[in-house]
Amino acid sequence: MIELPDVERMIESIAGYTTGKTISAIRIDDPDVVSLESRIVRDHLEHHAVDSVERHGRYVVLRFRSEYSLVFDMGDDGLLRLESQTAPPTERTRIRFQFAAGRELRFSSSGSQGTVQAVAGHEFDENGALESLGVDPLSEDLTAERFETLAATNSRSTIKGFLLNQKAIAGIGNDYADEICFQAGVRPDLRVHQLRREQLQRLHRYLKRVLRRATLHWTAAHSDPGWLINSRSNGSSCPRCRHELTSLLVTGRKTVICPRCQRAA
Numbered sequence: 591m592i593e594l595p596d597v598e599r600m601i602e603s604i605a606g607y608t609t610g611k612t613i614s615a616i617r618i619d620d621p622d623v624v625s626l627e628s629r630i631v632r633d634h635l636e637h638h639a640v641d642s643v644e645r646h647g648r649y650v651v652l653r654f655r656s657e658y659s660l661v662f663d664m665g666d667d668g669l670l671r672l673e674s675q676t677a678p679p680t681e682r683t684r685i686r687f688q689f690a691a692g693r694e695l696r697f698s699s700s701g702s703q704g705t706v707q708a709v710a711g712h713e714f715d716e717n718g719a720l721e722s723l724g725v726d727p728l729s730e731d732l733t734a735e736r737f738e739t740l741a742a743t744n745s746r747s748t749i750k751g752f753l754l755n756q757k758a759i760a761g762i763g764n765d766y767a768d769e770i771c772f773q774a775g776v777r778p779d780l781r782v783h784q785l786r787r788e789q790l791q792r793l794h795r796y797l798k799r800v801l802r803r804a805t806l807h808w809t810a811a812h813s814d815p816g817w818l819i820n821s822r823s824n825g826s827s828c829p830r831c832r833h834e835l836t837s838l839l840v841t842g843r844k845t846v847i848c849p850r851c852q853r854a855a
């Protein structure tokens with residue numbers, strides 16, 4: 591599953607080149623997954639410049655100067671990447687945005703994963719495609735108070751289920767949810783209401799810390815022996831206390847914990 595830090599890295603690798611450049615042509619390779627009205631493509635996207643590339647949770651938004659935006663739902667394995675126009679598209683290629691200089695931005699995904707939606711500027715801001723998406727965990731909007739309020743409305747769910755609830759907080763997937771719980775020393779299979787207030791505040795602090803580090807220092811985080819994310823394979827031992835890690839099923843998802851470092855409330 592694509593998670594927020596992965597999307598952030600993807601945006602970093604494409605934004606510098608695409609921002610301010612005009613799209614000379616759009617090629618839709620898979621009309622089953624990408625259904626864009628040809629009128630919108632012709633009048634509002636082709637021959638218009640990209641204004642910005644933004645992230646909202648796990649979504650990528652390509653804003654055009656025409657005031658139209660394309661919203662990419664990355665699904666489990668969506669990928670946005672710059673390629674040469676001479677490289678042939680693969681069976682995963684869904685849509686290509688070509689630039690005059692010979693490069694193109696490609697969106698690829700597998701199966702029916704990943705969608706692209708065109709949204710007019712005003713709809714996007716007022717009642718658009720992202721309305722049902724929760725608060726972005728790295729934005730200043732997710733304060734400790736807001737986190738506590740969200741926790742109160744999700745008090746019956748497991749902590750893991752709460753962190754994965756995209757309508758509450760957008761962008762956290764399986765592996766980072768486990769990492770946040772591990773770093774905060776909290777068991778993900780507890781119910782939210784079982785946490786004391788200080789544990790909830792600690793969870794909020796580590797949520798910010800883990801995602802910020804994974805976003806700003808992805809390589810360092812993904813090679814840090816102190817991070818659970820690098821010890822998820824079966825039979826691994828805890829990065830902190832060397833106790834054997836346990837694999838559970840929480841909210842239907844594989845969940846890795848250290849039974850010694852992550853205690854019941």
Ligand SMILES: [Zn+2]
Nearest residue numbers: 828831848851
């Ligand atoms: Zn441990």
